[in-house]
Amino acid sequence: MSKSNTQKIVLFEPNEEQLKNALIGRDLSPGVVEFLNRLLTSKKWARKINIPANIEDVAAVLVFTTTLKEAGLEILSELHVYFAGRIMVEKWQVVGESERTSLLPKEVFRAIEISKVRVEGNEVKIECSVPMLGGQSSTITKTFDFSIEDPEVRIVPHPLLELPTVSVEARA
Numbered sequence: 001m002s003k004s005n006t007q008k009i010v011l012f013e014p015n016e017e018q019l020k021n022a023l024i025g026r027d028l029s030p031g032v033v034e035f036l037n038r039l040l041t042s043k044k045w046a047r048k049i050n051i052p053a054n055i056e057d058v059a060a061v062l063v064f065t066t067t068l069k070e071a072g073l074e075i076l077s078e079l080h081v082y083f084a085g086r087i088m089v090e091k092w093q094v095v096g097e098s099e100r101t102s103l104l105p106k107e108v109f110r111a112i113e114i115s116k117v118r119v120e121g122n123e124v125k126i127e128c129s130v131p132m133l134g135g136q137s138s139t140i141t142k143t144f145d146f147s148i149e150d151p152e153v154r155i156v157p158h159p160l161l162e163l164p165t166v167s168v169e170a171r172a
Contacts, residue, residue: 008053009113016040016134025053027055035082039063047077050114060126064094077112077158081144083124088144092158112159115139119132122147130159134167 009022019036028051040046041129047062061080066073075094080087092112102169106162126142144150
């Protein structure tokens with residue numbers, strides 16, 4: 001069975017070869033392909049790539065980054081979103097440079113998962129499954145509005161820490 005040229009693509013912990021194989025026959029803009037290749041060849045660890053069906057100019061990628069700083073190792077999760085030639089990044093601090101990892105709830109180390117990517121006009125909405133205390137998970141929606149001149153990178157609290165105050169959208 002041949003792959004549709006508009007099929008949804010989801011890759012977990014991809015490498016360059018897996019990405020190349022997944023993109024065979026898929027209609028995507030050159031900008032999306034360049035964005036994905038650049039992320040995979042950088043020093044960031046790509047956790048998940050999600051490209052929605054029927055849209056050739058959108059992709060969302062979760063990555064982990066680490067930085068050795070003077071006080072210790074800082075660990076971040078980052079959500080990179082490409083839409084129509086622009087990139088926005090949301091960074092979530094998992095471990096601060098001076099934090100002791102043994103004092104943090106183990107849920108901050110569980111991977112947040114991209115459940116769905118949708119485009120509504122100039123907004124890209126990313127539904128994420130977020131681990132909660134006690135082993136359950138909740139779905140939150142992150143909205144990236146590409147019609148306004150937001151900063152390309154925004155640093156926000158880890159979604160696990162946002163859950164009490166964030167509005168959780170019901171699944172359709």
